[in-house]
Amino acid sequence: MATQAKRRRVAGPVGGGDADPDPVVGFLSWCRQVGLELSPKVRRRGCGRARRGRRPALTGRFPVQVAVSRQGTVAGYGMVARESVQPGELLFVVPRAALLSQHTCSIGGLLERERGALQSQSGWVPLLLALLHELQAPASPWSPYFALWPELGRLEHPMFWPEEERRRLLQGTGVPEAVEKDLANIRSEYYSIVLPFMEAHPDLFSPRVRSLELYRQLVAVVMAYSFQEPLEEEEDEKEPNSPLMVPAADILNHLANHNANLEYSPNCLRMVATQPIPKGHEIFNTYGQMANWQLIHMYGFVEPYPDNTDDTADIQMVTVREAALQGTKAEAERLLLYERWDFLCKLEMVGEEGAFVIGREEVLTEEELTSTLKVLCMPAEEFREFKEKDGWGDNKREEDSLTITNIPNLKASWKQLLRDSVLLTLQTYATDLKSEQDLLSNKEVYTKLSWREQQALQVRYGQKMILHQLLELTS
Numbered sequence: 001m002a003t004q005a006k007r008r009r010v011a012g013p014v015g016g017g018d019a020d021p022d023p024v025v026g027f028l029s030w031c032r033q034v035g036l037e038l039s040p041k042v043r044r045r046g047c048g049r050a051r052r053g054r055r056p057a058l059t060g061r062f063p064v065q066v067a068v069s070r071q072g073t074v075a076g077y078g079m080v081a082r083e084s085v086q087p088g089e090l091l092f093v094v095p096r097a098a099l100l101s102q103h104t105c106s107i108g109g110l111l112e113r114e115r116g117a118l119q120s121q122s123g124w125v126p127l128l129l130a131l132l133h134e135l136q137a138p139a140s141p142w143s144p145y146f147a148l149w150p151e152l153g154r155l156e157h158p159m160f161w162p163e164e165e166r167r168r169l170l171q172g173t174g175v176p177e178a179v180e181k182d183l184a185n186i187r188s189e190y191y192s193i194v195l196p197f198m199e200a201h202p203d204l205f206s207p208r209v210r211s212l213e214l215y216r217q218l219v220a221v222v223m224a225y226s227f228q229e230p231l232e233e234e235e236d237e238k239e240p241n242s243p244l245m246v247p248a249a250d251i252l253n254h255l256a257n258h259n260a261n262l263e264y265s266p267n268c269l270r271m272v273a274t275q276p277i278p279k280g281h282e283i284f285n286t287y288g289q290m291a292n293w294q295l296i297h298m299y300g301f302v303e304p305y306p307d308n309t310d311d312t313a314d315i316q317m318v319t320v321r322e323a324a325l326q327g328t329k330a331e332a333e334r335l336l337l338y339e340r341w342d343f344l345c346k347l348e349m350v351g352e353e354g355a356f357v358i359g360r361e362e363v364l365t366e367e368e369l370t371s372t373l374k375v376l377c378m379p380a381e382e383f384r385e386f387k388e389k390d391g392w393g394d395n396k397r398e399e400d401s402l403t404i405t406n407i408p409n410l411k412a413s414w415k416q417l418l419r420d421s422v423l424l425t426l427q428t429y430a431t432d433l434k435s436e437q438d439l440l441s442n443k444e445v446y447t448k449l450s451w452r453e454q455q456a457l458q459v460r461y462g463q464k465m466i467l468h469q470l471l472e473l474t475s
Helices: 023-034 108-113 125-136 163-170 175-200 212-225 292-298 317-326 331-346 366-377 380-388 404-409 412-426 433-441 443-448 451-473
Strands: 042-047 076-081 090-095 226-228 243-245 260-264 268-273 282-285 312-316 355-359
Touching (some): 108 125, 125 175, 125 212, 163 451, 212 226, 292 451, 312 412, 317 331, 404 451, 433 443
Antiparallel strands (some): 042 076
16 A cells, blocks of 8 residues: 655644644654655655645755645645656665554554454554554654644545535445445444553553544554555465555655655665656656545545546446346246356356456456356356356357457447446446536536545546446447
8 A cells, every 4th residue: 555645744632742833844853863865856845735734845954945836636745856867766765663563663562462352354453553652652753753644634535524425426436335334344443452452551542542533534544644565476375464654655646657666675665766757747656556436535536537547447246237137038037147146156256245347448357247248148058058067167269358449349248238237337326427527628617616526526537438438339
């Protein structure tokens, strides 16, 4: 996971004492103390919406030059090249001693001893407890880092939107359902694991941090700002590494077409340029191949259409089943269709909560969707034979390939089922594509929309453009 650079000082009850009027000065001093080295070729630069706060450039001991730009895709701040940067050049180095994790925090020993009791579905509880402790510890070595955190009460994740607004603006996108699951899991995790742990150690957690609301805010921070070290190839079978906070690395904004990447080594983490970066241009990291619905869900922002080349649209697997059922007339046909569906479940090609993922240039779940269309559309006798053989093994035909470019060449029955599934999916949105296009093409109207309305519009529009492309290809 990576992080968006949307930093402001922490608000609320967790930070005790008087805040430094210029937290950047304290942070830069802390960077020098922990050996966090910034290249003289980069400076920190303000970007994003004008209503966000501004602050000095992050340049360490190098000359400070404040610049404000709206070039970024995220509200907040990023790093900008002071000089031209070439691919492979080092932008900054973060020693592992500066990382904040369940292992480096001041209660790391306790968290390790209690590891078994802190296991959860998310796997984030130890880091969240570390943050809860360090945020209210007067002598926390990470206090200068926390001083540049976003204002917790103003996070833009949809989990903080009123439920009515979330459902109204993001209906059909999959975000409301994902948020509801998050909120249920957060509440369960807090009351079953986190709060009992804090109450068992009152000397380590003051009453002011024993709050479900604060815990929910910190979950959002970890969701948006933490990193997860990738496993080595030979470790693929292991559980994913725990998340950790990486000061300075979480300053960079995200673009699908990014120009920098974080590299991991035994002693440090290194941000390295992956493309030429001209002088004055912003340096962008990537949070991974993220569709806009994932970006708004996890980070609270999107890339405006058509910038996000990783955008996707989902067709729920049960929607394809529903579309197939529409074509049945007799009860025997319906029963046979359910038999086909159950067999696809056995093959682990479909599930009640699964989705087929369609990108702008490829079907990301090609095998699953191909298998589903084939099984649901094949003649009854062929299905009986297919079922007796327990699938087709490796005997797949090239003409059945479900690449975007090959969709017009698919069998008519496949195209019809895919088309019907798309039409059913489009019905789940509250508005149609033309309404979205009218809003986006009218700059005067668009600029009057709230930030949330603009972001949600971009999510809906990107998904509908992909779905309408499928309609054209299956016509």
